[in-house]
Structures are given as C-alpha cells and as structure tokens.
Amino acid sequence: MNKNGKVYLVGAGPGDPGLFTLKGKALLERAEVVIYDYLANPDLLKFCPENCEFIYVGKKGGAHTLPQEEINKLLVKKAMEGKCVVRLKGGDPFLFGRGGEEIEELVKEGIPFEVVSGITSGIAVPAYAGIPVTHRDYTSTLALITGHEAEDKEESKINFKALSKLGTLVFFMGVKNLPYIVENLLKEGKSSDTPCAVIQWGTTPKQKTAQGTLATILEDVKKKGITAPAIIVVGEVVKLRAKFNWFETKPLFGKRILITRTREQASKLRIALEESGAEVCEVPTIEVRPLISDKTLEVMQNLGRYDWIVFTSENGVRYFFETLFKQNLDLRALSKLKIAVIGPATFEAINKFYLKADLVPEKNYTQEGLAEAFKKLDLHGKKVLLVRAKVARELLPESLKAQGAEVNILPIYETLCPEASTAKLKEAFSEKIDAVTFTSSSTVENFFALLKKAGLTLPESLVLASIGPITSETIKKFGYEPTLEAKEYTIPGLVSALIDFFGRG
Incomplete structure (x- = not known):
C-alpha cells in the first residue's frame, strides 16, 4: 500500500454551502478523490481541483447507488492507490451518517484517516425555520433521534417513554415514519397539543415548513406536500417560530432566478440574490x-x-x-x-x-x-x-x-457564447424559473441564441429583469418586453428592482 493514501471524513453541513467549515474547504481544495452523498451540496465540489475524481454514492428514498459495504471498500481501494480521499457526508459524519462503520473498515485495513465535523442539520435546520432547539424559558433538554432505524432490527431501540419526558425532540429521516413517531409519543404521554414542525430541504432556498401540533401535524405535512429529506421538531420551542422566522421571510425567498453573467462575474450578483433568499441558477451566456x-x-x-x-x-x-x-x-x-x-x-x-x-x-x-x-x-x-x-x-x-x-x-x-451553456440552460429550465437577469446586451443576445439551440421557449410568467435601458432595448429586439428595469444601472439596483417587483406580488 502506498503510505501517502489517506481518507478524510468531512461533514458537508446541512445544505447551505455557507455553513461548510474552513477545514473542509481546505481539504476539498487538495482532494484527489471526492466520494460524496445525496445531501452534500454539489456547489461544494467547486472548491476541488480540476483533475479531481468525483464519485457519487448517494442514497435517496431507500434507493442506494452503492450499498454501505461497497462504499467502505471503495474508500479503502482509493486510499490504497495513494490518493488524498475526501468522504463528503451530509451534516456531520458521526450523527446518523454511518461514519463509524466506514472508519471501522479503514482501521481494519490500516488506512490513516481524519474526521472533520460538520454542522448538523438537527440544529441548523430548525434555526433556519426560526426554531431554537433550546431556550431557557422553554427547555434545557434536547434529544437527537433517528426516525429511520436499520431495517433488520426486529424491535425499535427508540425509548419513546423516555423521550416523552424531554423538552425538544429532533428526528432525522423520519418523514416516512411520522405516523409511527406521533402514535408512540402520544401513547407514552406526550400531549396532543405539543407544538410540532416538519422542515424539508432546510437551510436551502427550497426550504418548506409545516407547523402544527402532534394532533394535526400529519395533515399539515400532507397539505404542504412535504417529503424527504426533512427534519421533525417536537417541543414547546416550535412556538417561537412565529417571532423568529427570519429565513423564509426574506424578500426573494422561494424565487428561482437564473443569472446570465460570465462565470467570473456571477458571484457578486449571486451573493446579493442569495442574501435576499433566492435560489440561483448560473448559466453563463458570455465567455470573455x-x-x-x-x-x-x-x-x-x-x-x-x-x-x-x-x-x-x-x-x-x-x-x-x-x-x-x-x-x-x-x-x-x-x-x-x-x-x-x-x-x-x-x-x-x-x-x-x-x-x-x-x-x-x-x-x-x-x-x-x-x-x-x-x-x-x-x-x-x-x-x-x-x-x-x-x-x-x-x-x-x-x-x-x-x-x-x-x-x-x-x-x-x-x-463569446459558451457552447457548454446550452446543456446548462436545458437543465435550468427542467424546473420552474421565476426570473432571468440580464446585465448587458451581450447577455441578452447570447441567451436567446442558446435558447434557440436548446429548443426552448420562454414561459409567459417568466420575469425578464434588465439592468438598464440599453439592455432593455436589446430584449425588445427579440420580441419581448422587459418585465422590470433597474432604476440604478448596477447589480444592487437590479436586485432592488427584483425585490420591489416580487414584493408587490
């Protein structure tokens, strides 16, 4: 075995790439192989070198790209090739992430390793929904519980009797088993009036929250259309969401906005939009x-x-x-x-x-x-x-x-117009887009050229956002009226115009 091989188990955090650790970023920047999960935000892979090998081993809704045993063997194999291997796991590697099982295999084979903790979704997701998991006026106890135990277990190891006496309960991977969780908490004495929330895709712009009580939460989740991945929070602290809900109240929250600037220049606009709550898709229409x-x-x-x-x-x-x-x-x-x-x-x-x-x-x-x-x-x-x-x-x-x-x-x-952006545009339009931003006449001309190559048409409801009058005139040349135009012809001006427009809606 090449002695230089090493595996780093790195927590990818709860979804928001801004919550990723500095140490994790430093390791990705020198990684030779990254083996990553479904819940690890793909944006984190942008930190990796160009020649890095990416291997997706995600598990979604019970469908496994690779069984856990094969993932363990893959880690050993890549390390034995003398590679710097980053095992990128959603949340924290040791909190229901099966990191312990992977390390057992590394230890068995004599592979050196390190663990880099990640921010767990059990704390971050409720925080983004305006729910502090502890609060001195409500509770000082917190339990983190898996809602999805190993399938080969004949009996549940979850002690619902003990849990029913604790303050805040946070269940991971429990949407499918929510009826079972609610039934057992009520059975063991938890009041049916106990506040409850279920948060899907927490800390990301796709976040969706159902809020109610143990008596109503099943119906609340159904009405909201919430599915996995989601976190379940049970406890009096859920009441604080009414006052603390900061993320879902951002002015562009829930809006999916496509930006057409060059890859190098997109960051300023992207940051401003994401700070306002938008989900951003990048399709560079210009290569400089x-x-x-x-x-x-x-x-x-x-x-x-x-x-x-x-x-x-x-x-x-x-x-x-x-x-x-x-x-x-x-x-x-x-x-x-x-x-x-x-x-x-x-x-x-x-x-x-x-x-x-x-x-x-x-x-x-x-x-x-x-x-x-x-x-x-x-x-x-x-x-x-x-x-x-x-x-x-x-x-x-x-x-x-x-x-x-x-x-x-x-x-x-x-x-120039980047050829690779045709496929990116198709991918972006595979889901609903609320707005497209244009920051120059070139972005307009190349966007419509890519649109034609991709065989796409613009939905009537799509907002066309222009940075200024010259850009607006170019949009009109293609037979469309700009929906809005920035009053100040700058990136902050364009973002302000979008906020004003969607705020009216």
Missing part, C-alpha cells in the same frame, strides 16, 4: 477572452502620450492591467493620465489597483451618461484612449471626437 496584438503592446509602451484613459467595463479594467503588468510595466505608466469610468462597478475595479477615477457619471451609467459627463470638459486636442470590448457601440467614441478629441480605441477583450 483577452485580446493581445502588436497594437496592444505598442499602446502599453506609449501610454504617456495620452491625456485620458476611459474604461467602460470591469472586464476592460481586468484585462488592461493584466496586459500592462505582463509588459513589465507598473502603475507609473498611467501617472500623466486622467481616468474616466462608466459607473460604480468599474470605479471599484480600478480602486483595487489603488487608482481613483477623475470622471464618473452621476446617475446614468451608460455610454450616454459618460458622454454627457465629458461634455462639461474641454477635450479639444486631447488624446483619449478608450479601453473596451472588440464589439461595442460607437456612441461614446463618436461623441468624444465631436468634442475635438483624438480617440484611439483599444480592444482589450472579446465576448
């Missing part, structure tokens, strides 16, 4: 590639001849400075230039290089707005370097020339 030519390199070596440099996008800033630094130049090359940017996002992008913009439009963050801002200045005889995409509108350079400026356009990147 840098453009470097002899002309580009010549411009970089002669920046001192210009009076102004103008950036119209974050991508322009990114690729300009990447190219600048590769030419063994630094920020001193811009020491004589004044800087103009099209809006707040571009302003933030140059700030990362410890630079300040000399000119930013006050409100209208478009070429029109920037052109208007320049009209307040004397540009006669000034040399302007306009850094932009290969294909772009000509309004700004034409306006600057009309003011007497000498304009040199530097195409620093180009945008």
Whole structure:
C-alpha cells in the first residue's frame, strides 16, 4: 500500500454551502478523490481541483447507488492507490451518517484517516425555520433521534417513554415514519397539543415548513406536500417560530432566478440574490477572452502620450492591467493620465489597483451618461484612449471626437457564447424559473441564441429583469418586453428592482 493514501471524513453541513467549515474547504481544495452523498451540496465540489475524481454514492428514498459495504471498500481501494480521499457526508459524519462503520473498515485495513465535523442539520435546520432547539424559558433538554432505524432490527431501540419526558425532540429521516413517531409519543404521554414542525430541504432556498401540533401535524405535512429529506421538531420551542422566522421571510425567498453573467462575474450578483433568499441558477451566456496584438503592446509602451484613459467595463479594467503588468510595466505608466469610468462597478475595479477615477457619471451609467459627463470638459486636442470590448457601440467614441478629441480605441477583450451553456440552460429550465437577469446586451443576445439551440421557449410568467435601458432595448429586439428595469444601472439596483417587483406580488 502506498503510505501517502489517506481518507478524510468531512461533514458537508446541512445544505447551505455557507455553513461548510474552513477545514473542509481546505481539504476539498487538495482532494484527489471526492466520494460524496445525496445531501452534500454539489456547489461544494467547486472548491476541488480540476483533475479531481468525483464519485457519487448517494442514497435517496431507500434507493442506494452503492450499498454501505461497497462504499467502505471503495474508500479503502482509493486510499490504497495513494490518493488524498475526501468522504463528503451530509451534516456531520458521526450523527446518523454511518461514519463509524466506514472508519471501522479503514482501521481494519490500516488506512490513516481524519474526521472533520460538520454542522448538523438537527440544529441548523430548525434555526433556519426560526426554531431554537433550546431556550431557557422553554427547555434545557434536547434529544437527537433517528426516525429511520436499520431495517433488520426486529424491535425499535427508540425509548419513546423516555423521550416523552424531554423538552425538544429532533428526528432525522423520519418523514416516512411520522405516523409511527406521533402514535408512540402520544401513547407514552406526550400531549396532543405539543407544538410540532416538519422542515424539508432546510437551510436551502427550497426550504418548506409545516407547523402544527402532534394532533394535526400529519395533515399539515400532507397539505404542504412535504417529503424527504426533512427534519421533525417536537417541543414547546416550535412556538417561537412565529417571532423568529427570519429565513423564509426574506424578500426573494422561494424565487428561482437564473443569472446570465460570465462565470467570473456571477458571484457578486449571486451573493446579493442569495442574501435576499433566492435560489440561483448560473448559466453563463458570455465567455470573455483577452485580446493581445502588436497594437496592444505598442499602446502599453506609449501610454504617456495620452491625456485620458476611459474604461467602460470591469472586464476592460481586468484585462488592461493584466496586459500592462505582463509588459513589465507598473502603475507609473498611467501617472500623466486622467481616468474616466462608466459607473460604480468599474470605479471599484480600478480602486483595487489603488487608482481613483477623475470622471464618473452621476446617475446614468451608460455610454450616454459618460458622454454627457465629458461634455462639461474641454477635450479639444486631447488624446483619449478608450479601453473596451472588440464589439461595442460607437456612441461614446463618436461623441468624444465631436468634442475635438483624438480617440484611439483599444480592444482589450472579446465576448463569446459558451457552447457548454446550452446543456446548462436545458437543465435550468427542467424546473420552474421565476426570473432571468440580464446585465448587458451581450447577455441578452447570447441567451436567446442558446435558447434557440436548446429548443426552448420562454414561459409567459417568466420575469425578464434588465439592468438598464440599453439592455432593455436589446430584449425588445427579440420580441419581448422587459418585465422590470433597474432604476440604478448596477447589480444592487437590479436586485432592488427584483425585490420591489416580487414584493408587490
């Protein structure tokens, strides 16, 4: 056996990837093999190296991809190949996760291992439903119980008589056995008025909660359509949900929103939407590639001849400075230039290089707005370097020339439509989408090109959310009216428009 092989049992947490541990993330970043479960959020796999091997061994509704014995053998096999193996398990490895059985096999074969605890759904899921599992005014006792015992057991080992005397009861994997659980708690003296909640897909945007009492919960669950995976909470603390329900009351909770930005730029919009409670699907409709030519390199070596440099996008800033630094130049090359940017996002992008913009439009963050801002200045005889995409509108350079400026356009990147996004779009539309966001004309054009390739049509109820008037005009060219348009042409403005729109509904 290769002595370098090792297995890490890592708790994936309850579902929200933000609740994953830092140590777990560090291990995924260097994993060679990841063996993961149904309840481990697939977004966590984005932390892994490109050459990482992924093996899905999930168990859903009694259907097992691999029996537990085969999973144990698989862990041993991959470790014996000398691999760094991460066994990614939903929740915590040792809380009804069968982690102990897997370790027994590793110990038997002499495989080194470590355990990284995860946040258990037994505490996190009730918290996301506004239910603290303990509270000094209600109870100081808590029991975590499996609602799904081993099928080969002839008799239940759950002591319902003892449980009926405790404060808060949290059952895992118990939806199928909910009638049995309720029956036995009532039989052993638990009051039929005891508050009860069943929470499906807790800590995720799909979270759904049925609330009632032991007398009503079976009917409440049926009405809500709740199925596995779910957590059952029994106890007086459930009453606090009326005051503490913070997650399900977020303004975009329950909305599934598709974003079309580049993969690199999607995070800012995704974070803002998820913080507002939305479930986010990413389908990048743009792939950005840098453009470097002899002309580009010549411009970089002669920046001192210009009076102004103008950036119209974050991508322009990114690729300009990447190219600048590769030419063994630094920020001193811009020491004589004044800087103009099209809006707040571009302003933030140059700030990362410890630079300040000399000119930013006050409100209208478009070429029109920037052109208007320049009209307040004397540009006669000034040399302007306009850094932009290969294909772009000509309004700004034409306006600057009309003011007497000498304009040199530097195409620093180009945008393409990613082929792989056709399949992603089909997958995204396999479930209901409430809204699609568009942050530029390119995202609109490429989205409709992908839509055609995928053979899809837009549902009438779909909300088309535009970041600004130019993007809205492009949507109209495809025969659709934008449902909403941001008042401020920024990512925060777009998110605010979505919140306002769905808030009215």
